[in-house]
Amino acid sequence: MRVVVDLSRCQGYAQCAFLAPDTFRMHGEEALMYNPNPDDGQREQVLRAAAACPLQAILVEQLEGRDAPVGTSQS
């Protein structure tokens, strides 16, 4: 699955790191590091983290089937 965090919005509340620690980690006191391509098994946790973000800064892929460039690989 695909995730992107708008780090300009992120204010380091760390709700995501608490709810989905395999995908979101705090780096130092308030900087967030995240895995933009977590396993699908993480989906439930990641969605919960996205919902809990006070800044709504986490965007999770909203499509299952998407149009993709022909002849190129998808991750």
Next chain:
Amino acid sequence: MTSADTLKGFKRDGRVVIVGASLAGLRAAEALRDEGFTGSLTMIGDELGEPYDRPPLSKQVLTGWVPAGGTTLPRRRDINAEWLLGVPADGLDLATNHVHLADGREVPFDRVLISTGVRARPWFVETEAALDGVFVVRTREHADGLQRALASGPSRVLVIGAGFTGSEIASICRERDIPVTVAELAPAPLVGALGAVIGDVAADMQRAHGVDLRCGVKVTQLEGDAQGRFHRAHFDDGSTIDADVAVVALGGIRNTEWLRDSGLAAGPWGIACDTGCRALDLNGLITDDIFVAGDVARCPNPIYEYRLISLEHWVNAVEQAQVAAHNMVSAQADRWPHLSIPTFWSIQFGVNIKSVGVPTFADEVVVTQGSVPDRRFVAAYGYQGRVTAAVSFNNAKWLDHYRQLIETAAPFPPPCPTPDEPVDAKPVPVDFPGPRLLAQGATVVVTGHDPGERRVTAAWQHR
């Protein structure tokens, strides 16, 4: 046919081409479909693969946590586009409305969005740049190559350039316990973007983490061994350093060469446009059907005396894409101006660095909150007595407050009655050559919150 009918017809079955299939291009495509554009949409990109996110390349990817291929951007919706990838555009014909591709194909359009971004500035000697072990970091391939080189345990890494990317890479080398030397021409890291006060903090931070930081020096030569592997760098003070890896982090070059004969106001500075993301031609006239977004756009900002400013910022790409897409399918009276205050972030040495506004647009700077030695503070920037920017180190929750101060042209130094106000908060000269042509008298303020409501009103400057 009225212009409303024409617009309706365009929204229904017009042809939009987006040149540059990265963050801005993808977000614009999504926004176009959100706005009800049902015509044909073509995405042109010089790299293969779906649009991906770049900030993680110099962070998560180089630590080895995330593979370089794992930063494909999530989609907010289906965009039903035709993708022409792996081939760069090499011309734009405004007389016939065609994009020329390098492989000879021609793509017709009714409206085009240019979001071709920037590429990494390569090392200036081609044979030296080609040495095994010399890297730049801009694309997935670059990040993948450098990650492998770091994983193989180099004896030392040389980072050339201590801007944000160079500093982030130095930080990761230390995290991975790799000896690293940083060479910077300026007196301190980050000086070009944030000035001397923050530059000194950044220098202390690097040295405290064991970076061999060398400022005020220029790398003159990258030397290879008999196998063509980089192994030594020469400095202009006569000294040398041995290293296995050199990372050239000297900023970017805007991808505008393909527009050379287009008649657009495009050059090394970017592509000039209005706040509605409509491109200017060489005469400074607004074009109707050519839009620009992202790193390559050079957009006037009313808050900063209407100067044309290019920003290589993630949020700027997202916001301009949104505005450009909206304006592409809207009548003149419904168009939005892009009036947001720039924001930027960097993560290095465990510190969250964020900025709001344009720190280079300043003559003074003052630490308004927190403590510099603790690396937990906010510094406000001012120009001629008004607040123009702020930078936070591990204090990002406050930046929204400073954004409002900037938008309302609040007086500088700003009153900041917070418990963590430093006792000796005194403004000092910011150490870059401030804006030279000084506008007298009037400035402006931004009003409204919704993108459709945001407008600028003229106001008189505090003196």
